Each structure stands twice: as C-alpha cells, then as structure tokens.
Amino acid sequence: MGQNKFPKPIKKASLNNNLSHRSYASKIASPPKYILRAEDLSVGFSGKTVLNKINMDVAEYAVTAIMGPSGCGKSTFIRAINRMHDLDDKATVSGKLYLRKDDLFAASAMEVRRRVGMVFQKPNPFPSMTVAENVLAGYTLNGISLKRHEKEQLVEENLQKAALWSEMKDRLHDRGNFLSGGQQQRLCIARSLAIKVEILLLDEPTSALDPLATLKIENLIQKLKKEITILMVTHNTGQASRISDYTAFIYLGELIEYNKTKKIFTVPKDKRTERYLSGKFG
Amino acid sequence: MKEQGLGRPRDIRSLAGYGNIARRQFKNRLFTGLCLFLSILVVIPLATILVVVIKKGGLNVLSAGFFTEITPVPNAAFGTGGIANSLVGTMLLCVLGSLLAVPLGIAAGLYMAFSKRKKFCDSLYFFCNTLQSVPAIVTGIFVYTVLVKPFGSFSLFSAAIAFALVMFPIIALATAEIVKLCPLAIIEASYALGASFYKTIVKVVLPYSAAGIVNGFIVALARSAGEGAFLLFTAFGNPFISYSLWQPTSALPLTIFQFAISPYENWQEIAWGASFVLMALVLLVNIVSKLIYRKKF
Amino acid sequence: MKSMMNRKRADRLFRGGLFGAAFLIPAVLLGMLLSLGIIFFDEFSEIGFQYFFSSDWDPVNERYGIIVFVVGTFLTMFLALGFSIPFSLAISIFTGEIMYGTKIATLISQLLSIISAIPSVVMGLCGLFVLTPIMQDIQLALGYPPYGTGFLSASMVLAIMILPFSAFLGREVISLVPKDLKEAAYGLGATRLEVIRYVILPYAKSGIISGFMISMSRAIGETIAVTMLIGNSNYFPQNIFGTTNTMASVMANEFSEAGSDVYFSAIVGIGFSLIIISALFSLTARKIIKNFY
Numbered sequence: 001m002g003q004n005k006f007p008k009p010i011k012k013a014s015l016n017n018n019l020s021h022r023s024y025a026s027k028i029a030s031p032p033k034y035i036l037r038a039e040d041l042s043v044g045f046s047g048k049t050v051l052n053k054i055n056m057d058v059a060e061y062a063v064t065a066i067m068g069p070s071g072c073g074k075s076t077f078i079r080a081i082n083r084m085h086d087l088d089d090k091a092t093v094s095g096k097l098y099l100r101k102d103d104l105f106a107a108s109a110m111e112v113r114r115r116v117g118m119v120f121q122k123p124n125p126f127p128s129m130t131v132a133e134n135v136l137a138g139y140t141l142n143g144i145s146l147k148r149h150e151k152e153q154l155v156e157e158n159l160q161k162a163a164l165w166s167e168m169k170d171r172l173h174d175r176g177n178f179l180s181g182g183q184q185q186r187l188c189i190a191r192s193l194a195i196k197v198e199i200l201l202l203d204e205p206t207s208a209l210d211p212l213a214t215l216k217i218e219n220l221i222q223k224l225k226k227e228i229t230i231l232m233v234t235h236n237t238g239q240a241s242r243i244s245d246y247t248a249f250i251y252l253g254e255l256i257e258y259n260k261t262k263k264i265f266t267v268p269k270d271k272r273t274e275r276y277l278s279g280k281f282g
Numbered sequence: 283m284k285e286q287g288l289g290r291p292r293d294i295r296s297l298a299g300y301g302n303i304a305r306r307q308f309k310n311r312l313f314t315g316l317c318l319f320l321s322i323l324v325v326i327p328l329a330t331i332l333v334v335v336i337k338k339g340g341l342n343v344l345s346a347g348f349f350t351e352i353t354p355v356p357n358a359a360f361g362t363g364g365i366a367n368s369l370v371g372t373m374l375l376c377v378l379g380s381l382l383a384v385p386l387g388i389a390a391g392l393y394m395a396f397s398k399r400k401k402f403c404d405s406l407y408f409f410c411n412t413l414q415s416v417p418a419i420v421t422g423i424f425v426y427t428v429l430v431k432p433f434g435s436f437s438l439f440s441a442a443i444a445f446a447l448v449m450f451p452i453i454a455l456a457t458a459e460i461v462k463l464c465p466l467a468i469i470e471a472s473y474a475l476g477a478s479f480y481k482t483i484v485k486v487v488l489p490y491s492a493a494g495i496v497n498g499f500i501v502a503l504a505r506s507a508g509e510g511a512f513l514l515f516t517a518f519g520n521p522f523i524s525y526s527l528w529q530p531t532s533a534l535p536l537t538i539f540q541f542a543i544s545p546y547e548n549w550q551e552i553a554w555g556a557s558f559v560l561m562a563l564v565l566l567v568n569i570v571s572k573l574i575y576r577k578k579f
Numbered sequence: 580m581k582s583m584m585n586r587k588r589a590d591r592l593f594r595g596g597l598f599g600a601a602f603l604i605p606a607v608l609l610g611m612l613l614s615l616g617i618i619f620f621d622e623f624s625e626i627g628f629q630y631f632f633s634s635d636w637d638p639v640n641e642r643y644g645i646i647v648f649v650v651g652t653f654l655t656m657f658l659a660l661g662f663s664i665p666f667s668l669a670i671s672i673f674t675g676e677i678m679y680g681t682k683i684a685t686l687i688s689q690l691l692s693i694i695s696a697i698p699s700v701v702m703g704l705c706g707l708f709v710l711t712p713i714m715q716d717i718q719l720a721l722g723y724p725p726y727g728t729g730f731l732s733a734s735m736v737l738a739i740m741i742l743p744f745s746a747f748l749g750r751e752v753i754s755l756v757p758k759d760l761k762e763a764a765y766g767l768g769a770t771r772l773e774v775i776r777y778v779i780l781p782y783a784k785s786g787i788i789s790g791f792m793i794s795m796s797r798a799i800g801e802t803i804a805v806t807m808l809i810g811n812s813n814y815f816p817q818n819i820f821g822t823t824n825t826m827a828s829v830m831a832n833e834f835s836e837a838g839s840d841v842y843f844s845a846i847v848g849i850g851f852s853l854i855i856i857s858a859l860f861s862l863t864a865r866k867i868i869k870n871f872y
Contacts, residue, residue, distance in 0.1 A: 306770050306772075306773070307770060309770070309772055310773075313771075313772045313775075314771070314772075317670075317672050317673040317677060318673060318677075319669075320669035321669055321673045321674070322687075323666065324666065324670065324690055324694070324742070325690060327694070327739045328690055328693060331701070331702070335701060335705065386600045386603060387600075389599075389600030390604055392597050393597040393601035394601060396597075397597075406601055406605070408861060408865055409605045411861040412608060412861045413604060413607060413608050415793075415800065415861055416608075416854055417799070417827055417853055417857070418800065419800070419830055419831060420611070420615075420800075420853050421611075423615065424610070424615060424850070427614045428614050447607060450604075450607075454604065478589065478590045479590050479594065480586075480589050480593040483593070508696070508697070508700070509698070509699065510802075510803045511802035511803050511831060514831060514834065514835070535698055535699075535803070538700045538701070538704060539700050539703075542700075542703070542704045542707065554704070557698075557700070557701045557704055560698055560700075561697060564697070564698055565693065568692065568693070572692075
C-alpha cells in the first residue's frame with residue numbers, strides 16, 4: 001500500500017543538480033541542502049489568486065524567514081505547506097510541494113501534518129488539556145497510546161527543547177491556558193516538536209506577544225535550528241534580519257526576492273525589496 | 283512506503299501512526315456517516331406526527347361548523363359539534379396572558395440586564411431560570427391554591443394568571459439576553475446627547491432589540507398556548523362559549539386532553555381536529571416569529 | 580430647570596417600575612414555595628415522615644408515600660435522556676461542526692424547532708394512537724400483557740420532546756469552539772473524528788452537559804404527554820413494559836379526586852417537591868456553567 005499515494009522518489013542527483021530549473025534559479029542563491037521545494041505553487045480563494053507561482057527551496061537546519069506586507073500571501077504560503085487549505089472549501093491550489101522527495105499534495109493531509117509542524121499567530125494550547133497533555137496532544141490526537149515512561153520522557157525532552165522545562169516542571173498538570181502568552185506559544189512549539197516533525201512552520205509567532213516574550217522565542221528559534229528546519233512568516237523586518245539565515249520577500253502574491261538574509265538586507269536586488277525594507281510600504 | 287529514505291531516524295511509535303491512517307480515515311468516514319444518519323432519522327417522528335395529525339384531524343373533521351359550533355355531547359353523530367368554545371377560550375387566554383406577561387417580562391428583563399447590582403441580578407437570573415423550569419402543572423396548583431380555592435370557583439381569570447406566569451420568566455430571560463446584545467456605543471451615544479435612562483431605553487434600546495423581544499414573546503406564547511397541564515386546575519373546561527372573567531373556560535389543549543382519553547369515538551374525532559387546529563396555530567406563530575427575526579438580523 | 584426635575588422623577592419612576600417587575604421573579608417563586616408548603620406542612624402530622632420513604636400510595640386508607648412516583652419520574656427521565664443522547668450529540672456535531680452553516684444543517688435545525696413547537700398534548704395523542712399499537716404488537720410477540728402504555732412508551736415520546744433543547748445548545752457551543760484550536764489539532768495530523776473527540780467535545784463539554792440538564796428538567800416537568808402514555812398505576816413497573824406514574828402525572832390524575840384535606844395536601848406536597856427539584860437542577864446547571872468560566 002501507499003505506492004499510489006507517493007510519486008516515485010525523484011533521484012537525488014537530478015534534484016540537486018537541477019538548479020537551472022525554472023526562473024527562480026536566477027533570483028536565488030539556492031541553499032546547499034534543502035528539505036522543502038515549492039514548484040509553481042499557486043493558491044486561490046474563490047477564484048481570486050492569492051499566491052502566484054511560487055518557486056523556492058527551503059534550506060535544511062536553517063531559519064528561513066518570509067516577509068512582506070500584510071495580505072501579500074505569506075501566511076497562505078505556509079498554511080498551504082501544512083495543507084490547512086484543505087479545511088477551506090473555497091481554496092484552490094496548483095503546483096507542487098515536495099518535502100524531501102515526497103509530494104505533499106499527493107499524500108494524505110494527516111500524513112503531511114504529522115511531518116510538518118505549525119505554530120500559529122495566536123498561541124492556541126488546548127484549554128481542556130494540562131501542560132503535559134498539550135505536549136502529548138499530537139499522539140493523543142493521532143490515536144497513538146504511549147506508555148507512562150514514554151510520556152514522561154517525551155514531555156520532559158520537548159519542554160526542555162522549547163526552553164519551558166524549568167518553568168513548567170512543577171506545573172505539568174495545570175491547565176495550559178493559565179500560562180502567559182509567551183509560555184503558551186512555547187508550549188505550542190513543544191507540542192509540534194513532540195511528534196518529531198521535520199520542518200516547523202511559524203506563522204508570525206511573536207506578533208501577539210510582548211517584547212520580552214518575543215526575545216525568548218527568538219532565542220529559542222536560534223537554538224532549535226540545530227535540530228530542525230524552521231520556516232517562519234513575519235512582518236517584522238527586524239526580526240527577519242536578527243534570526244533568519246535566508247529571507248524571502250513576497251509581495252502581492254509573488255516571490256520577489258529570495259536570498260541569504262545578509263545579502264537581502266545589505267544589497268537587495270529588487271527595487272520593491274529595497275522600498276519595503278526602508279519602510280515605504282507595508 | 284514507510285521509510286522512503288527519510289533523513290533522520292524517526293520514532294518507532296510515530297511511524298506506527300502512518301500504518302493506521304487508512305483505518306483512522308475509515309473510522310472518520312464511518313463517524314460522519316453515523317452523524318448524518320442519526321440526524322436524518324429525526325425526520326421520522328416529525329413526519330409521522332404531521333401525517334397522522336393532518337390525516338386524522340385535518341381531513342376528517344374540518345368542516346365549516348367545526349369552528350362555529352361548541353363541543354358535542356358524548357356519542358353524538360360524527361361531524362356534529364366543533365371547538366368554538368375552546369377556540370374562544372384559547373384566544374382569550376392568549377390575549378389576557380400576554381397583556382399581563384409582556385410588560386412585566388420585558389421590564390424584569392431590562393432590570394436584569396441594566397441594573398448595577400450585579401450580585402442581585404445574578405441571583406435574579408437563577409430565580410428566573412428556576413421559575414422557568416418549574417413544571418407548568420405546579421404553576422397550576424399554585425394558582426389553584428391562591429386564586430381558585432379562595433374565590434371558590436375555576437375561572438378564566440385564574441387561568442390567565444397561570445398562563446402569564448408560564449410566559450413571564452421566558453420573556454424576561456429572552457429580553458435580558460437580547461438587550462445585552464445592544465452595542466454599548468449607541469447607548470453611550472444616547473446618554474452623551476443628554477437623554478435620560480428612561481428615554482435611552484424606550485427610544486434606543488427597545489427599538490434596537492424589538493425583533494428579538496418579539497421572538498421571545500412568541501416562543502413564550504407558543505409554549506403556554508400548547509401547554510394543557512395548568513389549565514386542569516384553573517380553567518377547568520366549559521362546554522359553552524364563555525367570555526366571563528369569573529367563569530370556567532375551555533381551551534384547546536384541555537379539550538384535546540379530556541376528549542382524547544375519553545371512550546367516546548366522536549370526542550376522539552374532535553380531539554384530532556382540535557390537535558390539527560392547535561398545531562397549525564402554534565406552527566404559524568413560530569414561522570411568523572422566524573420571519574420577523576430573520577428580517578432584523 | 581423644572582423639566583430637569585420632571586425627567587429625574589420620570590427616571591426614578593421608571594427604574595422603580597423595572598425593579599418592581601424584576602422583584603416579581605423571586606416573589607412568585609417564594610409565593611409558590613410558601614403557599615404549597617403551608618398546605619403541605621399543615622397536614623404533615625397526618626401524612627407523616629413515611630411520605631418521603633414509603634412506596635405505598637393508598638388514599639383510601641390514608642397512606643401516602645411518594646417513592647413510586649419519584650422513581651417513576653427519574654426512571655422515565657433517564658430513559659428518555661438515554662434515548663435522546665445519541666441523536667442529540669449526532670445532531671449537535673453534524674449541524675455545529677461537520678456541516679456548520681450549510682443548507683442541510685439549517686434544514687435539520689428547522690425540523691427540530693418544529694418538533695419543539697409541537698404541543699405536548701398533541702405529542703401524547705400521537706403517541707397514544709401510533710406508538711401504543713406498535714408496543715402492543717411487540718408485547719404480544721414477547722408474551723407480555725398488551726397494555727401498549729407504560730414507562731417505556733412514555734420515555735420514547737419524551738425523548739423526542741426533549742431532543743431539541745439539548746441539540747440546540749449543543750450546536751451553539753460546538754460552533755463556538757475557536758477556529759484556532761481546531762486548526763492546531765488538524766495541524767498535528769488529526770482526522771476530523773479525532774479533533775471532535777479530543778478538542779471540540781472537551782471544550783464544549785459544559786455547554787453540552789447543561790443542554791442535557793435543560794432536557795432533564797423538561798422531562799421531569801412534562802405532564803400531559805406522560806399522563807396519556809405512562810399507564811397511571813401507583814406501583815413500581817413490573818417489567819420493561821410496566822405501567823407506573825410520575826410525580827407530574829399523578830398530580831394531573833388525582834388532583835380532582837382529592838376529597839379530604841390530607842389527600843389534597845399530599846398531592847400539593849408532590850408539587851412542592853417538584854419545585855425543590857427544579858431549583859436543585861438550575862443550581863447544578865449554574866455550577867457547571869460557572870466552573871467552565
């Protein structure tokens with residue numbers, strides 16, 4: 001089974017050498033080793049195109065930031081990676097998305113979401129579950145039963161990773177919604193890490209938080225990139241320049257520029273990027 | 283399929299989940315189907331009731347005389363007699379009960395929504411909920427003990443009081459709920475123009491909430507008009523048309539109840555016809571309230 | 580200046596009027612408790628304490644015990660609740676989540692609101708003429724005396740009558756579950772069933788439970804339909820098809836027969852107990868809602 005779900009893996013060599021493939025190659029310093037590739041990805045809602053033919057590779061074990069003015073389609077992009085558009089009847093997608101060699105649109109949405117973690121703008125721990133249950137929610141929700149020691153291990157390990165263990169270890173059995181906003185957001189990150197996702201999508205994870213909590217999350221993201229690929233959306237250019245390795249600029253549904261963060265912020269190639277970075281719009 | 287050269291080693295258990303996906307999706311579909319099936323099943327009792335009432339009540343009994351003649355004696359010929367006395371009784375009850383319950387209910391609802399004494403209002407909500415859940419038959423007994431027994435006779439008056447008591451908490455709660463939805467901004471705008479509390483309520487809040495309050499009133503009216511339990515001890519029933527406040531009166535639910543459990547077949551026929559009329563009235567009132575409500579919101 | 584005074588007076592009058600109307604709520608409730616309580620406790624020395632513990636209701640020999648009716652009330656109530664729970668949950672989930680906002684959900688809600696508008700006496704009548712013949716056939720086939728009426732028939736009709744109350748509230752609270760929570764759960768790879776099971780239902784739990792509480796208090800107070808269907812015998816039901824009485828139905832049946840003061844007080848006492856039960860129910864419902872927030 002499953003053969004019909006996945007296309008035959010594309011040969012590694014052909015993928016890696018295929019850098020001349022499509023027009024984006026000219027715009028991008030393609031990351032040396034990438035985990036996610038978008039090919040001509042378009043998303044529309046009730047016939048209106050929100051995202052137009054995005055071509056981009058996302059580097060493994062690095063932080064990639066997507067920035068752009070609000071309404072430009074950057075959230076739509078990462079929501080498509082997690083197949084969130086499946087929940088909306090009016091959404092249409094075309095193009096391809098590959099995670100490693102697997103076509104994300106050919107696999108079942110549940111499978112995709114198990115491998116692609118998503119953290120939302122507003123912290124959303126499950127209020128009916130305790131801190132520990134929230135960390136394990138991915139298992140509960142996928143109908144996987146764990147032994148007690150496995151649970152304990154997963155909770156501790158992932159709260160450690162999310163830099164939440166020292167604050168939470170005495171409150172593991174309190175309800176998740178009594179935490180501060182920043183703690184809630186880190187709990188949501190721990191929840192995604194717990195199911196061992198391969199790529200973590202962050203949709204403006206700090207926009208609902210105060211500066212101190214934002215700083216903690218940014219430090220956490222820096223630390224996490226050693227073990228996981230992070231793709232985050234932000235409308236805060238300062239944040240993108242502080243913590244990301246690669247930056248993409250999306251404007252009106254088009255990928256305008258994608259490059260190493262240093263290059264984008266020092267020598268932007270496109271006029272629109274320059275104008276955005278100098279605060280002219282958005 | 284499981285390991286397509288995925289980069290890092292993965293936890294065994296999280297992989298176990300992959301194998302189950304087909305089963306989980308099957309379960310999901312089964313569940314969705316079950317929900318649909320159970321939801322659709324609701325049609326069966328409803329359709330049965332409608333068909334039976336229309337067939338036995340609508341076609342057999344409905345003739346011109348049914349609305350103008352009074353209830354027949356037992357074992358009278360089929361097709362003779364009607365429900366004029368019950369119709370008159372029900373109409374009088376609706377009018378008198380509403381006249382009492384609507385102003386009081388709206389006033390009580392306004393108080394619960396706007397009073398500054400939050401603790402007191404909180405208990406008022408509790409009392410109102412309790413009053414609403416007191417069975418109608420108990421309301422009937424209460425009115426019997428305070429009005430019927432001291433006056434020495436069942437009467438339209440005592441039935442109307444009981445009718446209003448059933449409506450009162452429903453209208454009060456509905457008003458309180460709906461009035462709270464009135465945006466603070468327009469209330470403040472009214473105060474800012476120098477309007478008094480009274481003017482603000484009458485000219486701003488009530489017009490804004492009118493549709494919701496009317497809807498609450500109609501729900502309450504339908505509940506009371508369809509309820510026969512309290513009538514047993516207050517209206518008692520009357521085989522003749524009576525307009526007097528101090529005489530026993532007949533009403534549709536009462537007639538249906540008394541005639542349906544009687545052994546006389548002509549009475550049972552009347553009960554079916556009266557059921558048809560009562561149901562048509564209640565449904566009509568409900569549809570009208572829906573239309574009013576939809577127009578506003 | 581003078582108009583200002585007048586307006587202030589009008590305002591005070593208006594506020595007083597509102598307060599007066601609101602004060603009617605506890606006043607009526609208190610009035611009910613007092614008037615029924617006085618009549619009940621007036622003859623309590625005659626009725627005796629076995630009233631609350633005895634299952635022997637024998638007005639001829641002046642023995643009054645309401646346990647049969649209490650048991651009958653809660654038996655029909657729980658049975659009706661049991662019948663309605665699967666339907667109520669399915670409709671709540673179907674109209675509040677799976678098909679929320681679609682035409683079919685609206686249609687089902689409208690059918691339910693028609694059911695809730697059917698007068699209880701019509702429900703009883705239809706139960707008597709449609710359900711009891713079916714039950715008689717079943718009883719004959721199983722070798723029971725074919726009464727047709729009984730607490731089982733009453734519970735089935737009650738189940739239909741109380742269904743809309745819990746289904747409507749369930750739909751409301753399920754549709755109010757925040758979208759971001761559902762997205763978070765889907766984001767972890769859950770199917771819709773798993774999202775419903777682990778996120779939506781726990782979140783909406785207290786609302787769903789208070790919906791069932793409303794259904795239960797309706798079932799306890801329902802009189803006419805139950806009186807028509809329960810068979811009206813003052814004994815515990817002998818078997819699953821047995822006849823019995825509920826607190827409300829015994830009042831409807833015997834109120835007009837009460838000749839002596841003691842008999843009358845004993846019946847009024849049932850009404851008194853029902854008020855207490857209603858108060859306990861709304862108190863519990865309030866606690867559940869309070870715990871939630």
